[in-house]
Amino acid sequence: xxxxxxxxxxxxxxxxxxxxxxxxxxxxxxxxxxxxxxxxxxxxxxxxxxxxxxxxxxxxxxxxxxxxxxxxxxxxxxxxxxxxxxxxxxxxxxxxxxxxxxxxxxxxxxxxxxxxxxxxxxxxxxxxxxxxxxxxxxxxxxxxxxxxxxxxxxxxxxxxxxxxxxxxxxxxxxxxxxxxxxxxxxxxxxxxxxxxxxxxxxxxxxxxxxxxxxxxxxxxxxxxxxxxxxxxxxxxxxxxxxxxxxxxxxxxxxxxxxxxxxxxxxxxxxxxxxxxxxxxxxxxxxxxxxxxxxxxxxxxxxxxxxxxxxxxxxxxxxxxxxxxxxxxxxxxxxxxxxxxxxxxxxxxxxxxxxxxxxxxxxxxxxxxxxxxxxxxxxxxxxxxxxxxxxxxxxxxxxxxxxxxxxxxxxxxxxxxxxxxxxxxxxxxxxxxxxxxxxxxxxxxxxxxxxxxxxxxxxxxxxxxxxxxxxxxxxxxxxxxxxxxxxxxxxxxxxxxxxxxxxxxxxxxxxxxxxxxxxxxxxxxxxxxxxxxxxxxxxxxxxxxxxxxxxxxxxxxxxxxxxxxxxxxxxxxxxxxxxxxxxxxxxxxxxxxxxxxxx
Ligand SMILES: [Zn+2]
Numbered sequence: 001x002x003x004x005x006x007x008x009x010x011x012x013x014x015x016x017x018x019x020x021x022x023x024x025x026x027x028x029x030x031x032x033x034x035x036x037x038x039x040x041x042x043x044x045x046x047x048x049x050x051x052x053x054x055x056x057x058x059x060x061x062x063x064x065x066x067x068x069x070x071x072x073x074x075x076x077x078x079x080x081x082x083x084x085x086x087x088x089x090x091x092x093x094x095x096x097x098x099x100x101x102x103x104x105x106x107x108x109x110x111x112x113x114x115x116x117x118x119x120x121x122x123x124x125x126x127x128x129x130x131x132x133x134x135x136x137x138x139x140x141x142x143x144x145x146x147x148x149x150x151x152x153x154x155x156x157x158x159x160x161x162x163x164x165x166x167x168x169x170x171x172x173x174x175x176x177x178x179x180x181x182x183x184x185x186x187x188x189x190x191x192x193x194x195x196x197x198x199x200x201x202x203x204x205x206x207x208x209x210x211x212x213x214x215x216x217x218x219x220x221x222x223x224x225x226x227x228x229x230x231x232x233x234x235x236x237x238x239x240x241x242x243x244x245x246x247x248x249x250x251x252x253x254x255x256x257x258x259x260x261x262x263x264x265x266x267x268x269x270x271x272x273x274x275x276x277x278x279x280x281x282x283x284x285x286x287x288x289x290x291x292x293x294x295x296x297x298x299x300x301x302x303x304x305x306x307x308x309x310x311x312x313x314x315x316x317x318x319x320x321x322x323x324x325x326x327x328x329x330x331x332x333x334x335x336x337x338x339x340x341x342x343x344x345x346x347x348x349x350x351x352x353x354x355x356x357x358x359x360x361x362x363x364x365x366x367x368x369x370x371x372x373x374x375x376x377x378x379x380x381x382x383x384x385x386x387x388x389x390x391x392x393x394x395x396x397x398x399x400x401x402x403x404x405x406x407x408x409x410x411x412x413x414x415x416x417x418x419x420x421x422x423x424x425x426x427x428x429x430x431x432x433x434x435x436x437x438x439x440x441x442x443x444x445x446x447x448x449x450x451x452x453x454x455x456x457x458x459x460x461x462x463x464x465x466x467x468x469x470x471x472x473x474x475x476x477x478x479x480x481x482x483x484x485x486x487x488x489x490x491x492x493x494x495x496x497x498x499x500x501x502x503x504x505x506x507x508x509x510x511x512x513x514x515x516x517x518x519x520x521x522x523x524x525x526x527x528x529x530x531x532x533x534x535x536x537x538x539x540x541x542x543x544x545x546x547x548x549x550x551x552x553x554x555x556x557x558x559x560x561x562x563x564x565x566x567x568x569x570x571x572x573x574x575x576x577x578x579x580x581x582x583x584x585x586x587x588x589x590x591x592x593x594x595x596x597x598x
Contacts, residue, residue, distance in 0.1 A: 126158025
């Protein structure tokens with residue numbers, strides 16, 4: 001496809017606020033003149049992602065990811081450069097230049113944005129069918145579950161007709177071919193040739209990705225004979241069940257505001273609480289909770305509340321979830337809905353306040369696990385020989401949780417005291433045993449941090465530090481370029497990567513266009529975006545720009561002059577006059593003007 005003109009890329013970039021954009025994926029908090037949040041590109045437990053509103057860049061100081069809005073979209077959505085430009089332009093409602101309007105392709109032939117457009121079309125189509133006579137049973141069913149018409153529209157619910165080709169035909173009228181429908185998981189190919197609609201006679205729930213695009217569907221069977229009560233879209237380039245959460249599109253704001261995510265199991269269990277005013281609820285897509293789900297949640301929430309039906313055997317599920325959540329340092333509690341109800345029914349019958357109370361009063365997961373284990377032990381006859389085992393196992397769980405940094409000392413003490421009290425054991429004894437277990441963990445895990453900073457210093461000499469300082473300062477203060485260009489050339493940079501950057505910066509500088517925005521907008525520099533963002537932020541933070549750049553320029557000029565002197569000496573040319581002049585300058589420390597060797 002045709003490349004986007006640079007002016008267009010700059011237009012798109014100028015319309016986006018990177019803090020807004022990153023904030024869609026990560027909860028950000030202001031810290032000085034920057035914002036910080038958990039980095040979505042590595043398993044981050046301590047906010048390492050910095051976003052600079054003045055520079056319009058982001059940077060993770062743990063994994064090195066960084067760049068501007070374009071690079072963020074490329075990385076978080078796994079898009080190519082032109083796809084990211086297109087996505088941001090769409091988001092900002094900026095029309096594409098005419099000769100570039102056709103969609104960029106991925107290797108599979110259909111881009112993620114194309115898939116999203118097909119799913120968007122299907123959502124509109126299904127929603128219209130729900131209002132047709134054929135959709136009446138589906139509509140009655142949704143009304144029967146207590147959903148209002150406003151909610152049905154807001155959540156994009158729809159109906160897939162009970163036919164083999166209704167979506168295929170409707171799509172054809174819009175110029176959407178079977179191949180695209182197959183890629184989007186809406187249509188299947190027959191072995192005998194031809195295609196058929198994947199979802200038939202089902203109530204349809206559109207599922208959005210974190211970018212807010214329709215990525216797939218969940219379909220609930222309306223006929224009792226149907227074997228699969230729930231059917232999800234198959235995995236596609238856009239639809240990834242093991243990391244996506246149903247309802248995040250609607251609940252994100254509520255989660256960020258409350259710093260809490262409520263995790264349920266069914267589609268209606270998400271929608272009904274939202275309709276009732278409890279707005280921070282999401283569900284997994286018919287799969288068990290994975291660490292990737294939890295990583296998604298940990299970007300927005302500090303705490304998760306898992307809601308289990310009372311009739312579901314909760315302890316094992318809670319223990320599994322506990323481990324995943326603790327590994328991500330997300331606090332987790334477990335709420336139980338009274339027997340015979342699911343969260344949807346409960347919210348409808350008892351109201352949002354009752355549901356909220358249930359969530360607020362939920363015990364933390366460790367307490368929940370203990371209660372379940374203790375109840376099971378009692379039910380099995382309260383055998384004293386098993387009592388020791390019960391205690392030992394649970395102390396181990398507490399110590400493991402503490403080793404993740406997930407629960408603090410006070411909480412550990414409280415839990416130990418609680419067990420001591422319930423089992424009539426010695427609290428001091430339990431604490432001693434916990435200490436012993438802890439020592440074992442500490443010995444195993446070793447300790448010490450990798451001295452990144454000092455390794456970095458060792459890898460580069462003082463001249464290299466000056467090379468970085470010049471470019472870093474220029475990225476923050478392009479107005480100092482004129483002062484630098486008189487004395488330095490890109491050739492003065494020994495580091496190959498820095499020389500590449502300097503080359504481009506000098507070109508832009510001569511054109512009067514030197515800026516971090518221009519550099520980050522250059523497609524061929526995309527692989528350096530993390531470094532560029534890093535350097536721009538370093539420049540901004542260092543401050544004291546004039547003095548920094550002056551010292552760095554002097555270091556580099558002196559280095560060049562010393563080298564020139566060495567070269568002249570080695571060449572052993574009859575150039576005594578030049579040599580004398582150079583040495584004279586060096587001894588005076590006069591490096592403000594570039595010495596010319598005629
Ligand atoms: Zn990171």
